[in-house]
Structure formats: structure tokens, C-alpha cells
Amino acid sequence: MSWFTRKEKGIHTPTELKKETPDGLWYKCPSCKKVMHTREHKTNAYTCIHCNYHEKIGSAEYYELLFDKNQFTELDANMSSSDPLHFVDTKPYTGRIVATQKKTNLKDAVRSAYGPVNGYDLVISCMDFDFIGGSMGSVVGEKIARAIDYSITHKIPFLMISRSGGARMMEAGFSLMQMAKTSAKLALLAEAKIPYISLLTDPTTGGVTASYAMLGDFNIAEPGALIGFAGPRVIRETIGKDLPKDFQSAEFVLEHGFLDFIVDRKELKTKIATLVGMLK
């Protein structure tokens, strides 16, 4: 059986002789584990061609998917977080921000822009989960507030795409008050009778769920998205029991009456444009 055992330890092929495929050419679905070409995955709106798993994507991808020819004007692109509390846990908050900005090439956890969607002007604020878990601090609150202001001033419908773990602890009280601030602006938007569509994506929890994400004229979600106020771990620890299957999934939330509909990302643009068109 000697052919089963390696005579010499380790790998001896020199690096230049290795036959590797270039990075990022193939995408492996984390849900069904099947492999597909990244180009194919992208043209499928970053959903799995086999099982329809919706990959977590950020503002750049949503803007490209939604705005006609990726044409948009960004609002408040340079706003970034300050550190009013001089917050230090295992590392200082300022260090976290700088490191995350470098890593993600983003300024904070939300971007706002306006532009045409199938010909209809729309203001879209979109969260980026890669930036400290999409947590809501002063920048997120202020940028959303200003995007709503823009909607009101120009009478353009507002689309909010949420993907967030909730409040940003490192801004403590300030973070909490962003829930109030965004809700105040949404009260004004509602008064102005301008449509507000809230798209909840995987995951949307905590203070984001308990403020702007649940205040849409239309609360819609991507399939399978985790949506809740308290996170599943906290609930499990509180009640000391396992949670039912599909608890807090978009489908569960729809069944309990808190979503208007679930939308496949491949149909997102058409559906939003149709809805906005009907309200014209």
C-alpha cells in the first residue's frame, strides 16, 4: 500500500509551476455550495443561479442595479464619523473608523444618492454592512435625514435600503437619538405625502428595525432576509428555548403582517419603478 503514503513531506511544486485559476473568477454559493461563474452571478443580480440565495451586497452594487446606466449624484459623500464620547473598548473607536474606511473604501455605513430608475427620479439611501456591521451612528442618521430633506424639497420618492445590526454602541446616546431623528424626518415626509419605500435586506435588526426600516408606506424585503428587533441570540438567551425554524425570516415577517411584499432582487428595479409610476 506504499503508493498511499507520501514519501516526502510537504508540497514541492514551485509556485510558478502551479496551475491556478485567477482569483474571483468563480463564486461559490454559501447556501447550496454550488459553483458558478462570477459574471453569471453578477448578471443574475448577485443571486445564486441554482438556489436563488441572495448574496449580501452593498451600496455600489444596489446603485448599479437600480439607477439607469448607473447614473446618480451622491449626497454628502464626504461625511464621516467623529468620536464625541472618546469611546474605547478593546480598541479606540477612532482607530476602528480609520481602519474600516481603509479596508472598505467607504466613509461610513450609509450612502445617499439621487438619479433615474426606469426614468423615474428617486432618492436612494443604502446601507453598507461591511462598515462596522452597518451600525447606525450620527453619520448614518444625519445622511438619511438629509436624503429625506432632499426628497421633500424636490418632491421625489424615497427608497431606503437597510442592512444593519442596529445602533452603533460607540456613539451610545448619540446613536440612540438617530432613531428619533430619522423618524422625525419621516413624519415630515409622510405629511408631504411623498412615497417612502423601505427595503429590508439580510440582516435588518435592532434600532434600525425600530425606526426607519419599519416606517415605510411600503415595507418590502428580499427573500430569506433576517428581520427583527432583538437578535436571535438575545431571544434564545432570554427565553432559554430554541427558536422555531424560519423565525424572523422575511417570509415569517410577511406572514405576521409587517411586510407588504417580498421581492426577488432580479425584479427589484421593475417592481419599484412600477409602484412609483402607479403613485404618480
Add this chain to the structure above:
Amino acid sequence: MLLDFEKPIADLEAKLADMKQLAQDKHVDVHTAVKFLEESIIKLKKETYQNLTRWQRVQLSRHSERPYTLDYVYNITDQFIELFGDRTVKDDKAMVGGFGAIDGQTFMIIGQQKGRNTKQRQQRNFGMANPEGYRKALRLMKMAEKFNKPIVTFIDTPGAYPGIEAEERGQGEAIARNLREMFMLKVPVICIIIGEGASGGALGIAIGDKVLMLENTWYSVISPESCSSILWRSWEYKEQAAEALKLTAEDMMKFKLIDGIIEEPLGGAHTDINRMSQTVKQEIIRNLDILNQLTPQERINLRIEKFCSMGVYIE
């Protein structure tokens, strides 16, 4: 139950009581010693309570003898009619409310309610409201608006309840709706944090023209324990978390996230509930007088402007 930093004071107070008893029984003159002890107690109290750490204030805010919402209600109103139910699912015992008359003025008074003993604590769900609690609160606030009565809310909660039914019935939606609707209330709204002000569960009834905190309370986005468990991955760092979160009345006032601080009796609200209630009552009346100078639209505009100016960022 005594807190650690209350013990030295309690010891001295016990000593003083013994001495007075001795003097009475044996007819000894202990006049000077008594005076000395009394002065020491006041001195120690001042030293202790003027230098409390943030974590010690959190402990005081949860003191087992601390006055709760209904204690204030019964102490400051001449009449009170409690109203129940959200008209949809059930009555949430963690959120109480009703019309109460304070010096002849009718108020809608709403607040989270904690329990004193094990049975009550369970019944009140430790002051953690379910969605129906927030919807009950909103129903009562809309009724106050309809009959043009000012609103007072008492905030005292370790958070909105994180449970299966709470999620099924839309905890997030219930709180979110309260935030938006409270901004548009035409009547004056005064919110007072009387104990714990934890996160969205507190904010859900805390959108007011005047948001006030009692001296030994806390108000933040998360409890020190949960913050410790998430950021330090251990429950052991609650003291550090409390310091980092800057969650006391003084901190929140400094950041202009609240409108005022209500002083507590030396030693905390629980040491003199009557006096504490009277102070709270005076503050309610004083603030209502100020708010009555404004028109409903002015109050709404100022309320919105105030919360919209909260936040620190770089441009």
C-alpha cells in the same frame, strides 16, 4: 437590600440609633457624641453621593426600593383613573397609563412599571413592554391629544422585551410608529427618566418637548452589561462599559441629548419618596407652564428641530 456604597452609611446610622436608644434607657448624656455622629453621616453621604461612579449610578437606578411609575402617579395626582389595553391584542402590564389630575390639571400619564416582589416582577415582566405596551401607550397619547390634555411619560425599563411573541407582533414596528407619531402630537409632552432608560424600549415613549432625567438614572443605547458582552465578549466589563457609554444624567445633559436634570434627595430617590415625588410634581408643572406659552405647531417644530440637531460628525 443595601448596595456596597450604602453600607458604611447604614452602619453609622445603626450606630446612631443604638446610641440614642442607650441614652434613653440609661439616661446618659450622649449629646456631643450624637451630634458628632450625625455630622459624620451627612459628611459621608455627601462624599459618597457626589463622587459616584457611573456604574454606581446604574446600581442606584435599579435600587430595589426605588420609586416606580405608579408610586409617582399615586403621590402626585389628586385623582387617577387607570386605563388598560391596546384594543388589539391584550393589556400589557409592563406599560401603565391613565388620566390623572395634578393640582386640578388633567394629564395623560404613561410609563413602564416594574414590580416590587417576585410575583409582581413577573406580572410586570420586569418593566419590559411587548408591542402591545407601546401600542397601548400610543392609543392613550392619541386620546390625550383628542381631549387636549398634556402628556407625561415616566421611563423605567431595561429594554423592550426580546421574545418570540414580541417579534411576531412587530416589536420594531410598534416602537418605530411611536417615534414618528409622538413628533406630531399637538399637546405638550414631558418625558422623565425615573430609573433605567434602555435603548429603543425607552425611546419608544420618550419623544418629548422636555426630556428630563432624575439625577441617579441612566439613558443609553444599550445596558452596560450587554455592551460588555458584545464589545469585550464577557459580562465582566460592565463598569468599564458604563464609563465608556457616558450614560448618566450629567453626561446626557453635557451632550445636549436631554433638557434637564431633576435633583434627588441625598442618598437617592428611595431615601425620601415623598420629597422626590414633590420635586417631580413641581418640575412637571413648571415645564408645562413653559410649554403652554407655545402654539401646538411651534411645539412640534421645536420638538423636531431639537432631535434633528442631535449627532456629531465631520464634513
